[in-house]
Amino acid sequence: MAIRFTVNGAAREIDVDPEKPLLWALREDLGLPGTKFGCGAGLCGACTVHLDGAAIRACLTPVGSVEGQSITTIEGVAALDAGRRVGEAWHTLDVPQCGYCQAGQIMSAVALLTEVPDPDDAAIDAAMAGNLCRCSTYVRIRAGIKAAAKSRGAAA
Amino acid sequence: MTAAMLSRRRFVGASLLAGGGLMFELAVPIAAHAADGAEPRLLTAFIRVLPGNRFVIGGKNAEIGQGAKTSLPMMIAEEFDVDWDQVTVEQTHADQSLFGAQSAGGSRTTAREWLPMRQAGAAARQMLVMAAARKWNVPEDGPTTASGMVKDRRSGRSIAYVDLAPEAAMLTPPDPSALKLKDPAQYRIIGKPIPGVDTPAIVAGKPLFGIDVAQPGLLHAVLETCPAVGGRFKSANLDTVRALPGVRHVLTITGNGEAESLLDGVAILAESFWAANKARESLEVAWDDSAQAGFSTESYAAQAATALGAKAASEVLRKGEPDAAFAAAARTVEARYDYPFLAHGTLEPQNCTALFKDGALEIWAPTQNPENGRGLVAKALGIAPEKIRINLTRIGGGFGRRLMNDYMVQAAAIAAKVPGTPVKLLYTRQDDFRRDFYRPAGWHAFAAALDGEGKVTAFRDHFVGFGTGEAPVRAGELPGAMVPANLVDAVLLEQDLLATNLPTGWLRAPGSNALGFVSQAFLDEVAEAAGKDLPSLMLDLLGSPRALAGEGRGPAFHTGRARGVIEKVVAMADWQGRGKLPKGRGKGFGFYFSHAGYFAEVVEVSVADGQVKVHEVWAAGDVGSQIVNPLNALHQVQGSVIEGLGQALAGQKITQVAGVVEQANFDTHPFQRIDATPKINVEFVITDNPPTGLGEPALPPVIPALVNAIHAATGKRVRSLPVDLA
Ligand code: FES
Ligand code: FES
Numbered sequence: 058m059a060i061r062f063t064v065n066g067a068a069r070e071i072d073v074d075p076e077k078p079l080l081w082a083l084r085e086d087l088g089l090p091g092t093k094f095g096c097g098a099g100l101c102g103a104c105t106v107h108l109d110g111a112a113i114r115a116c117l118t119p120v121g122s123v124e125g126q127s128i129t130t131i132e133g134v135a136a137l138d139a140g141r142r143v144g145e146a147w148h149t150l151d152v153p154q155c156g157y158c159q160a161g162q163i164m165s166a167v168a169l170l171t172e173v174p175d176p177d178d179a180a181i182d183a184a185m186a187g188n189l190c191r192c193s194t195y196v197r198i199r200a201g202i203k204a205a206a207k208s209r210g211a212a213a
Numbered sequence: 214m215t216a217a218m219l220s221r222r223r224f225v226g227a228s229l230l231a232g233g234g235l236m237f238e239l240a241v242p243i244a245a246h247a248a249d250g251a252e253p254r255l256l257t258a259f260i261r262v263l264p265g266n267r268f269v270i271g272g273k274n275a276e277i278g279q280g281a282k283t284s285l286p287m288m289i290a291e292e293f294d295v296d297w298d299q300v301t302v303e304q305t306h307a308d309q310s311l312f313g314a315q316s317a318g319g320s321r322t323t324a325r326e327w328l329p330m331r332q333a334g335a336a337a338r339q340m341l342v343m344a345a346a347r348k349w350n351v352p353e354d355g356p357t358t359a360s361g362m363v364k365d366r367r368s369g370r371s372i373a374y375v376d377l378a379p380e381a382a383m384l385t386p387p388d389p390s391a392l393k394l395k396d397p398a399q400y401r402i403i404g405k406p407i408p409g410v411d412t413p414a415i416v417a418g419k420p421l422f423g424i425d426v427a428q429p430g431l432l433h434a435v436l437e438t439c440p441a442v443g444g445r446f447k448s449a450n451l452d453t454v455r456a457l458p459g460v461r462h463v464l465t466i467t468g469n470g471e472a473e474s475l476l477d478g479v480a481i482l483a484e485s486f487w488a489a490n491k492a493r494e495s496l497e498v499a500w501d502d503s504a505q506a507g508f509s510t511e512s513y514a515a516q517a518a519t520a521l522g523a524k525a526a527s528e529v530l531r532k533g534e535p536d537a538a539f540a541a542a543a544r545t546v547e548a549r550y551d552y553p554f555l556a557h558g559t560l561e562p563q564n565c566t567a568l569f570k571d572g573a574l575e576i577w578a579p580t581q582n583p584e585n586g587r588g589l590v591a592k593a594l595g596i597a598p599e600k601i602r603i604n605l606t607r608i609g610g611g612f613g614r615r616l617m618n619d620y621m622v623q624a625a626a627i628a629a630k631v632p633g634t635p636v637k638l639l640y641t642r643q644d645d646f647r648r649d650f651y652r653p654a655g656w657h658a659f660a661a662a663l664d665g666e667g668k669v670t671a672f673r674d675h676f677v678g679f680g681t682g683e684a685p686v687r688a689g690e691l692p693g694a695m696v697p698a699n700l701v702d703a704v705l706l707e708q709d710l711l712a713t714n715l716p717t718g719w720l721r722a723p724g725s726n727a728l729g730f731v732s733q734a735f736l737d738e739v740a741e742a743a744g745k746d747l748p749s750l751m752l753d754l755l756g757s758p759r760a761l762a763g764e765g766r767g768p769a770f771h772t773g774r775a776r777g778v779i780e781k782v783v784a785m786a787d788w789q790g791r792g793k794l795p796k797g798r799g800k801g802f803g804f805y806f807s808h809a810g811y812f813a814e815v816v817e818v819s820v821a822d823g824q825v826k827v828h829e830v831w832a833a834g835d836v837g838s839q840i841v842n843p844l845n846a847l848h849q850v851q852g853s854v855i856e857g858l859g860q861a862l863a864g865q866k867i868t869q870v871a872g873v874v875e876q877a878n879f880d881t882h883p884f885q886r887i888d889a890t891p892k893i894n895v896e897f898v899i900t901d902n903p904p905t906g907l908g909e910p911a912l913p914p915v916i917p918a919l920v921n922a923i924h925a926a927t928g929k930r931v932r933s934l935p936v937d938l939a
Contacts, residue, residue, distance in 0.1 A: 074458075077485075077487050078487065081485060081486060081487040085433075085485045085486065085487070086485075089418075090418075090420045090424075090425040090427075091417075091418020091419070091420070092418070093422075093424070093560075093561070093609075094424065094562065094639075095560050095561075095562070095642070095879075096642045096878055096879055097641060097642055098642065098878050098879075098880075100878055100879040100880055101560065101879055103560060130418065131417070131418030132417070132418045135417070144416045144417075147412070147416045148408060148412055148413060148416055149408075151406075151408035151409055151412055151844050151845075151848070152412075153278075153409060153411075153412055153415045153416070154278035154848055154852060155276075155277055155278030155559075155560070155561070155607075155608060155609050155610045155611075156278065156409075156411060156412075156415035156421070156422075156607065156609070157422060157559075157560045157561045157609030157610060158560050159415050159416065160415075160418050163416065181887070182887050182888035183888075185887045185888075186886045186887055186888045188887070189560065189879060189884055189886065190560070190887075191558060191559060191560040191610045191612075191884055192278050192560075192610060192848075192852050193851065193852040193854075193855035193856055193859075193885060193890070194848070194851075194852070195855065195885075195886075195887040195890040196851050196890060196893060197848070197851075198887060199887065199890070
C-alpha cells in the first residue's frame with residue numbers, strides 16, 4: 058500500500074506494510090539511517106523524530122499512521138532555527154561521546170527549545186529523561202541546550 | 214629500526230600521489246606493552262599531504278567514544294607540525310601487521326601509542342626539512358617548521374610541505390628513535406581541548422556506525438539462539454517461517470559450543486530487518502537446554518552462602534602470618550559484601566555485516582578487538598586469516614562488550630551460507646541482553662585485624678566467584694595485588710568458584726568495578742572501627758612514597774601517586790568541613806587504582822524516604838605527565854562517574870531463572886538518566902610519569918564513595934548492589 062508523507066520538507070511515497078515502524082521505513086526504505094534503533098520499545102529515545110514538530114518515538118509509530126503528515130529527522134533538523142543552534146552548541150561543546158544516542162538527543166532538545174525557548178535544569182531533565190545516553194554525556198547535553206537557548210536570535 | 218626491518222616492508226617511506234601530493238607511510242617500532250603480552254611490533258602510520266597543503270592522517274584504532282580516533286592523530290599532527298584545522302582523519306581498516314595493536318581495551322591505547330605516534334609525525338616532518346635543505350642547499354639543521362610550512366630564517370624563504378613532495382619522495386625516513394621530539398611547552402595540539410573528529414558527522418546524522426553499513430543486495434538477518442545460553446538446537450518449524458512475507462532464507466547454524474565463537478542458532482534472512490524480526494515471532498524452536506536449566510540466581514546465592522560458611526576451596530595468596538595476626542588483634546572487623554552480574558547495554562545493539570565471495574570474507578564490524586575476531590572467524594569457518602578483510606566502523610558504545618566478537622563469527626557463518634550476498638546481522642535489544650558477556654557476580658567475606666593503635670595488621674578476603682576448578686572466569690579474578698592486600702603485611706586471600714552457563718566478560722574497569730566497591734566500602738568500616746576517616750586510614754596504609762609490584766605483568770603501584778590524588782580530592786571536596794552538613798546529608802570517599810590510573814573521589818548525597826540523591830562528585834586523578842586531549846579527558850571521567858553511580862543506583866542486575874537471563878530491555882536493566890546527573894568536579898594531578906589511559910580508572914572509586922556517603926547520611930551500610938534502602 059502506498060503511503061505518502063513529508064520527510065524533511067520533501068514529499069515522499071513508499072509502498073510498505075503500514076504496520077512497519079516509521080524507524081525502519083526511514084532507515085530501510087527512505088535512505089535515512091540517521092535515526093537510530095536502540096530498544097524498539099520506547100525506552101531509550103534513540104529513534105526520536107518530529108511529527109508535526111513534536112518529538113515522537115519512531116520505533117513505536119506505524120508508518121501508516123503518519124500518512125499525510127510531516128516528519129523531521131536528524132538529517133533535516135538543521136533547517137530549523139533551533140536545530141541549527143543545537144547543532145552548533147553540540148559541536149562547540151563536543152557533546153557526543155560514541156555518538157549513537159545523539160540523533161535522538163538532538164531531536165528531543167530541538168523539540169524542547171521550540172516549545173520552551175529558555176528551559177531551566179528541571180525542564181531540561183523532564184524533557185530529556187526519555188533519552189538514554191549509555192556514555193553518560195548528560196552534563197554536556199544540559200550545557201548544550203543552555204548554550205543553544207542563549208544563542209537565540211543570533212545570526213546564522 | 215634496523216635496515217633489515219625496513220626492507221621487509223614494501224611501502225615504508227614517502228611516495229608521490231597521483232594528482233599531486235605526497236604519501237608518507239612510516240614504520241615505527243612500538244615497544245610491547247607488558248599487559249598486551251605481545252612482541253614488539255612495527256606501527257605504520259600514514260599521512261597524506263594533499264594539494265592545498267591539507268593533510269589526511271590515518272586513525273588506526275576503533276572509535277567507541279573513547280576518543281582515540283582524535284587523540285592518536287593529534288599526537289602525529291603535533292610532531293608533524295601542522296595546524297589541526299589542516300588535518301582530516303581517515304579510519305584505517307584492521308590489519309595488525311601494518312598498524313600494530315588496534316584494540317580498544319584496558320585503557321591501554323594512550324600508553325602504548327604515546328611515543329610511536331609522535332615519532333611517526335616527527336619522522337615525516339624531518340623528511341620535509343631534509344627535502345627543503347637540499348632544495349635550498351642549506352644545512353639540515355637550518356630550516357624550521359610551523360603550520361605545514363618549512364622556513365629558512367636566514368634567507369627568509371619558505372615553502373609549503375606539499376610543494377616539497379618531489380624531493381621528499383626521494384628520501385629514506387630517518388631512524389625515529391634518533392629524532393628529537395618537541396618539548397611539551399611547545400605543544401600546540403596536544404593538551405588543547407579538541408572536539409572529536411566525527412562530531413560534525415554525528416550531529417548531521419551521517420551513517421557512521423556498523424548498523425548503518427549499506428551494500429547493494431544486502432539481506433538483513435536476525436538470529437535466534439537458545440534462551441538458556443549454550444543450549445543445543447533440536448528442531449524448528451523452518452518451512453513455516455520460510456513462507457512468511459519478505460523472508461528469503463531460514464538457516465540453521467551449527468555452533469562449536471563456544472559462546473565466544475559460535476553457538477547453535479536459527480537465522481532468518483529477509484529484505485528488511487523488520488520483516489526478518491516479524492517472521493521470528495512465528496519461529497518455534499525446540500532446544501536441548503538440559504545442561505543449562507539448573508543455573509539460577511537463587512542457586513548461586515545459596516551456594517555462595519554455604520561456601521562462605523565453610524573453609525575455602527583454595528588459597529589465592531598468603532602473605533606474612535595472617536592467622537597469628539588475627540589471633541593477636543586488639544579488634545577484628547568483619548563484613549560480607551556482594552554484587553550482581555551486569556550487562557553492557559551498548560546503545561548500538563551488536564551487529565555485523567559480512568560478504569562471502571570467491572572464498573574470501575569481507576566484514577564491516579563495530580569491534581573493539583578486530584584481530585581477535587579475525588582469528589575466531591578463521592577458526593570457526595576454516596577460512597585463512599589473510600582471506601578476511603575487516604573494515605572498522607564507528608562503534609555505538611563499547612564498555613568492553615565489543616572486545617568479544619561473537620556477533621562477527623555469527624555474521625560470517627550466516628554469510629558463508631549465502632555466497633555473493635552481503636548479510637547484516639542485527640541483535641534486538643532482548644538478544645543483546647541475553648547474549649552478553651556479563652560482568653560476573655561475586656561475594657566477599659572480609660576481615661581486618663586492628664592493633665591497639667588502630668593500625669591494620671592483617672587483611673582477609675574469602676571470595677566466592679565463578680570458574681572451573683581453580684580457574685576463575687574471564688573478569689572474575691581476585692588479584693593478589695589489589696588495594697589493600699598490597700599494603701598490609703599479613704594477608705590471606707582465598708576463593709571458591711561456582712559453575713555457571715553465563716559467559717562473562719570485561720565491563721569498563723573489569724574486576725576493579727566490583728573490587729573497588731567491596732574493598733573501599735569495607736575499609737570505610739575498618740576506618741570507623743579505628744576511629745578515623747577513610748582518607749586518613751588510606752594515607753596510613755600507603756605510608757611513604759614507593760613503588761609496589763603489580764599483578765603479573767600489570768603496572769606497578771606507586772603509593773606516592775595514590776597519596777597525591779587522595780590529598781587533592783580531600784582539599785577539592787572540603788572533606789574536613791563535612792561535619793557541617795545537615796542531617797540526612799553526607800559525604801563519602803573512595804580511592805582505587807586501575808588500568809595504571811590513580812583516582813580518589815568524594816560523593817555527596819542526601820537520603821530521604823529511602824531515596825538517594827547524589828548532589829555533587831569530586832574526582833582527582835593522576836594519569837601521568839600529559840593530558841592529551843583535556844576535552845575528551847573530562848568526558849571520560851564524567852562518563853565513568855555517572856556509569857558507576859548507575860551501577861549502584863539505577864537498579865541494574867542480571868538475574869537468571871532456569872538458565873535464562875530475565876532482563877530483556879532498558880526497563881529491567883536500567884542505566885542512569887539525565888535527571889540523576891550530579892555536578893561533577895574533575896582535576897588532574899600532573900606527575901612526571903608516562904601518560905596512561907582514562908577510559909576506565911575513574912569508575913571504580915565512585916561506587917564506594919557513594920555507599921560510604923549513604924552511610925554518612927543515614928548510618929546504614931550498603932553491602933550489596935544495587936543499592937536498596939527499603
Ligand atoms: S528505539 Fe525507539 S525508544 Fe528506543
Ligand atoms: S554518546 Fe554514546 S550513547 Fe550517548
